[in-house]
Amino acid sequence: MADLSVTIGSVRLPNPVIPASGTFGIGHARVMDISRLGALVPKTVMPEARTGHPPPRLTEAAGGLINAIGIPSVGIEAFLADVLPAYRAFGAPIVVSVSADTAEAFAMMCAAMADTGIAAIELNLSCPNLEAGGRAFALDPGPAADVVRACRAATGLPLWCKLSPNSGIPGQVAEAIEANGGDALIVANTMLAIAFDKEGNPRLANRTGGMSGLPLKPINLRLTDEIARRVALPIIGCGGVATLQDALDYFAAGASAVAIGTATLSRPTTMVHLIDALDAHLTERGLAAQDLVRRRTT
Amino acid sequence: MRLVDIQDKVVEVDVTVHEARIEHGVGRLFLSAPPEIRAARAGQYVMIRSLRAGGPLLGRPLTILHSGGHLELMYNIVGEGTRHLSTTLPGEVVQLVGPLGRPFALPDTEVTIIGDAGHVGTTLSLARERGEAKRPTRVIFTGTPDAAGVYPAAIHFLVGEFEATGATVDLVDERTIAEAVETARPALIAAGASDGIMAKVQAVADRLAIPGFVALQAPMACGVGVCQACVRHFRDGAMRIICETPIVDLAAPVFAEGGRHG
Ligand SMILES: Cc1cc2nc3c(=O)[nH]c(=O)nc-3n(C[C@H](O)[C@H](O)[C@H](O)COP(=O)(O)OP(=O)(O)OC[C@H]3O[C@@H](n4cnc5c(N)ncnc54)[C@H](O)[C@@H]3O)c2cc1C
Ligand SMILES: Cc1cc2nc3c(=O)[nH]c(=O)nc-3n(C[C@H](O)[C@H](O)[C@H](O)COP(=O)(O)O)c2cc1C
Ligand code: FES
Numbered sequence: 042m043a044d045l046s047v048t049i050g051s052v053r054l055p056n057p058v059i060p061a062s063g064t065f066g067i068g069h070a071r072v073m074d075i076s077r078l079g080a081l082v083p084k085t086v087m088p089e090a091r092t093g094h095p096p097p098r099l100t101e102a103a104g105g106l107i108n109a110i111g112i113p114s115v116g117i118e119a120f121l122a123d124v125l126p127a128y129r130a131f132g133a134p135i136v137v138s139v140s141a142d143t144a145e146a147f148a149m150m151c152a153a154m155a156d157t158g159i160a161a162i163e164l165n166l167s168c169p170n171l172e173a174g175g176r177a178f179a180l181d182p183g184p185a186a187d188v189v190r191a192c193r194a195a196t197g198l199p200l201w202c203k204l205s206p207n208s209g210i211p212g213q214v215a216e217a218i219e220a221n222g223g224d225a226l227i228v229a230n231t232m233l234a235i236a237f238d239k240e241g242n243p244r245l246a247n248r249t250g251g252m253s254g255l256p257l258k259p260i261n262l263r264l265t266d267e268i269a270r271r272v273a274l275p276i277i278g279c280g281g282v283a284t285l286q287d288a289l290d291y292f293a294a295g296a297s298a299v300a301i302g303t304a305t306l307s308r309p310t311t312m313v314h315l316i317d318a319l320d321a322h323l324t325e326r327g328l329a330a331q332d333l334v335r336r337r338t339t
Numbered sequence: 340m341r342l343v344d345i346q347d348k349v350v351e352v353d354v355t356v357h358e359a360r361i362e363h364g365v366g367r368l369f370l371s372a373p374p375e376i377r378a379a380r381a382g383q384y385v386m387i388r389s390l391r392a393g394g395p396l397l398g399r400p401l402t403i404l405h406s407g408g409h410l411e412l413m414y415n416i417v418g419e420g421t422r423h424l425s426t427t428l429p430g431e432v433v434q435l436v437g438p439l440g441r442p443f444a445l446p447d448t449e450v451t452i453i454g455d456a457g458h459v460g461t462t463l464s465l466a467r468e469r470g471e472a473k474r475p476t477r478v479i480f481t482g483t484p485d486a487a488g489v490y491p492a493a494i495h496f497l498v499g500e501f502e503a504t505g506a507t508v509d510l511v512d513e514r515t516i517a518e519a520v521e522t523a524r525p526a527l528i529a530a531g532a533s534d535g536i537m538a539k540v541q542a543v544a545d546r547l548a549i550p551g552f553v554a555l556q557a558p559m560a561c562g563v564g565v566c567q568a569c570v571r572h573f574r575d576g577a578m579r580i581i582c583e584t585p586i587v588d589l590a591a592p593v594f595a596e597g598g599r600h601g
Contacts, residue, residue: 068563068583071349072436084567092578099560099568101396101419106560110567113578254396306560307388307396309436310351 043323045316045330047079047297049275050199050224052160054079054134054298057330058288058316061279061302062138062163062203063110067127072309076131077316079298083128085138085165087114088146100244102236105254105281106303109247112140112168117150125157134160136201140168144184148191154198162198164188164223167205167230179205179230182217193222201277203227204268206260212271219272227277227300228265232257254303255281262294269295275334283311285318292333349563350375351436353390357409359427363493365413365459366425368433372410376437379403381468382461382554382586385437386562387412389427395420398436400559400582402460404467410435413460413500439562440585443468443529443552449475451525452506453540455513456482458531459497461554463504465529470504478506479523481513481536517543527551528589538594551589555581 045056059080066083069075093113100107115124117139128135137159139150151162166179166188178184185202192200202223208214215226231251236244243249258281265278275298278291283304291299304311323330350373358369368387376385386398399420404411416425427433443465450469454462462478469476478501482494490510501508511519513532517539520528528551530540537553544551557569562582569582572593581587 064561064566066563066565068561068565071347071563072351084565093567093570095572095578096568096570097558098570099558099566104396106396108566108568113567113570303396306566307398308351308434309349309561309563 043320043329045320045323047330047334049161049201049277049297052134052199056316056319057298058312058319059136059277059298059300060305060312061300062165064302064305069305069309070131073313076133077313078133080134080136080160081128081131082136082138082163082300083124085112085114085140085168086117086120086150087112087139088117088141088150090114090116090119095246097245098247100236100250102234102244102252103256105252105256106306107234107236107245107250107252108231109245109250111247117153121153121157125159129158136161136163138163138165138203140165144187144191147188148195151192151196151198151200154196159198161201161224162192162196163201163203163227164192165203165230167203167207177205177207179203179214180208182210182213185214186217186221189218189221189223199224201225201227204229204264206230206232206257206264206280211264212267215268215272215274219274223274225275225277226268226272227279228268228296229261229279232260253280255283257281258287258290262290265291265294265296282315283307285315285322288315288319289333292335295335297334348375349437349439351434353432353434356427356429356431356433358429361425363491363496364416365493365496366416366421367414368412368424368427369406369409370412370433370435372435376403376410376435377405377408379438380442381465382443383438383440384460385410385412385435385439386559387424388434389423390432390434391423394423397560398434398562399424400439400556400562402464403438404460404464413463415456415459417457436562439582441583443586445469445527445529445552447474448526449477450527450529451477451479451523453479453516453520453528453530453532453536454481455532455536456493456497457533458554458556459500461531462529463500466501466504466506470506476504476506477523477525478508479511479516479519480508481511481516481532483513516540520544521547525549525551530554530589534594535596538596541589541594544589552586553589553592555585555587555592557581557585
C-alpha cells in the first residue's frame with residue numbers, strides 16, 4: 042500500500058480524494074465506509090436557516106448536471122449542534138463549507154467554528170447567493186479579499202477558498218486570496234449554465250444553474266493550470282473528476298488533491314474506488330501521493 | 340468507522356439482467372439482486388443506471404418488486420432514461436443503489452390502494468405484499484378511456500397485474516376519481532398517482548376524514564438525503580426532501596392540479 046497522504050498547507054489529509062460540498066453527506070455512510078475519504082465535507086452552511094430554490098432544482102445536460110439547489114441550510118447554530126456531531130464519529134478530517142451574503146457574516150461563522158475540532162473551513166465564495174449587485178465574491182479580487190481578510194481576523198483555522206470558473210480574472214482573485222491570508226484554493230465551483238425542455242421552458246425553476254461533471258473538467262483543469270502558476274497556495278482540483286486519469290490530470294495541472302461531486306451522484310462509491318485506483322497506481326510505481334504534487338512556475 | 344444499522348444499509352451493486360420485456364408499452368426487468376435489496380418491503384426503491392455508453396448520468400428511481408428469487412422492476416417509458424432502459428438486453432449489467440426509502444407501514448385491516456400507471460411499481464409492490472400476507476385489499480386503478488370508453492391495452496395489462504395479487508380491483512376513469520372515492524368510502528387509503536388525481540383524492544379524504552398515505556415522486560439524484568434535489572411542497576408551508584421517505588401522510592403534501600408527479 043502506498044503512502045496516500047498529502048498536505049494542504051498545515052492540514053494533513055490521509056489521501057487526496059475528498060468530497061465536493063453539496064454532493065456528499067452523512068447519508069453516504071449507508072453506502073460506503075466514509076472514514077476512508079481524505080476528508081468529510083458537508084454541504085455549505087449559511088448563517089441562518091433558508092429553504093433554497095423551488096423545484097425542479099437539478100437537471101442532466103450535455104453529459105453533466107446543472108443544479109440550482111440554492112443552498113438550503115439549517116443555519117450555523119443548528120448545524121453545529123445537530124449536524125456536525127454526526128460527522129465526528131468517522132475519524133476523517135472534517136472541512137466545513139460556509140457561505141454568506143456579507144464578509145461580516147462569513148467571519149461570524151468562522152468565529153463560531155472555534156473549538157469544534159474541524160480541520161479547515163471552506164469559504165464558498167462562488168455561490169450565487171450574493172452581496173449587493175448579484176455578483177459572487179469570487180468573481181472579483183476586491184470582494185474576495187474582503188471576505189478572506191475578515192475571516193482571517195476571526196479564526197486561526199485554515200481557510201480553503203473556493204474559486205469560480207465564471208470569473209474573467211481568476212488569477213487576480215487567487216492572488217488577492219493569497220495576499221489576505223487564504224491557506225488553500227478549491228478550483229473550482231460550477232459554471233453558469235441553462236437548459237430548456239422541448240417546449241422551450243427552462244428546465245430549472247431558477248432558470249439558470251451551475252454546470253458540473255464531465256463538461257466542466259477541461260474548464261476547471263485549465264483554471265487549475267493557470268492558478269498554479271500564479272500563486273503558491275495548495276490547490277484542490279474540482280470539476281468532472283470521476284476516474285484515476287481525471288485525478289492525475291488535475292495533479293499534472295498543479296493540484297495537491299481532488300474534490301469529487303457529480304461522479305458521486307452517478308455512482309456513490311466513486312471516491313473509494315478512486316482511492317483504491319490511486320493506491321494501485323502509486324504502489325505499482327513505488328511512489329507516494331505527495332510525489333504527484335508538482336508545481337510549475339513557467 | 341461507524342457501523343450503520345443493517346436495515347439502514349444501502350448497497351451499490353452492478354447486477355446482471357436476466358430478462359427484459361416490454362408488454363403493452365410497459366417495461367419489465369428481472370435482475371439478480373443481493374440479499375439487502377431482496378429484503379426490501381413494499382414502497383422501497385432502487386436507483387437503476389444503465390452502464391452502456393450513452394446512458395444517462397443519474398440513476399432512475401424504480402420501486403422494488405419481488406418475483407421469485409429475482410428483483411423485478413416495472414416501468415413506464417416516459418423520457419430519455421426509461422427509453423434507454425427499455426433497450427436493455429438480457430445479460431447486460433446495470434448499476435443498482437438500494438434499498439432506498441421507507442416502506443409502507445399499514446395495518447392488517449382493509450386498505451384501499453389508489454393508483455395510476457405512472458406509480459404502478461409502488462402500488463403494485465404494496466398489493467403483492469398484502470396479497471402474500473392475505474390481507475384484505477381493494478384497488479382503485481385509474482386510467483383515461485378514449486371517446487368510445489375503451490381503455491388502452493396497457494391499463495388492462497396493469498389491472499391484470501393487480502388482480503393477480505388477489506385484490507379486488509375497480510378500473511375508474513381518472514376524471515371521476517373523486518366520485519369513486521366518495522362512493523367507496525375507504526377506511527384507509529394508500530395512494531400513488533399523479534398530482535392531478537391526488538389533489539382530488541386528498542380533497543375527498545379531507546372532507547370525509549379518511550386517513551391514508553401517499554407515495555410521492557420527485558426527480559432524484561442521490562436517494563440518501565444528500566443532494567437536496569428531491570424537494571416537494573407541503574401544506575405546512577415547508578419544502579422537504581422526499582427520497583428518504585417518500586411515503587407520507589395523505590394530508591401533508593401540496594398537490595398541483597394537473598401536475599404529473601404525485
Ligand atoms: C421513489 C420512486 C419510485 C418510482 N417507482 C417507479 C416505478 O416502479 N415504475 C415507474 O414506471 N416509475 C416509477 N417512478 C417514476 C420514475 O422514476 C420516472 O418515471 C423516471 O425517473 C423518468 O425518467 P426518464 O428519464 O425516462 O424521464 P425524463 O422525464 O426524461 O426524466 C428527466 C429527469 O426527471 C426525473 N423524473 C421525471 N419524472 C419523474 C418522476 N415521476 N419521478 C421521479 N423522477 C422523475 C428523471 O429521473 C430524470 O432525472 C418512481 C419515482 C420515484 C421517485
Ligand atoms: C447538486 C449539487 C449541489 C452543490 N452544492 C454545493 C454547495 O453547497 N457548496 C459548494 O461549494 N458547491 C456546491 N456544488 C458544487 C460542487 O461542490 C463542485 O464544485 C462542482 O459540482 C464541480 O465538481 P463536479 O464536477 O465533480 O461535480 C454543488 C454541486 C452539485 C452538483
Ligand atoms: S435525491 Fe438527493 S436528497 Fe433526495
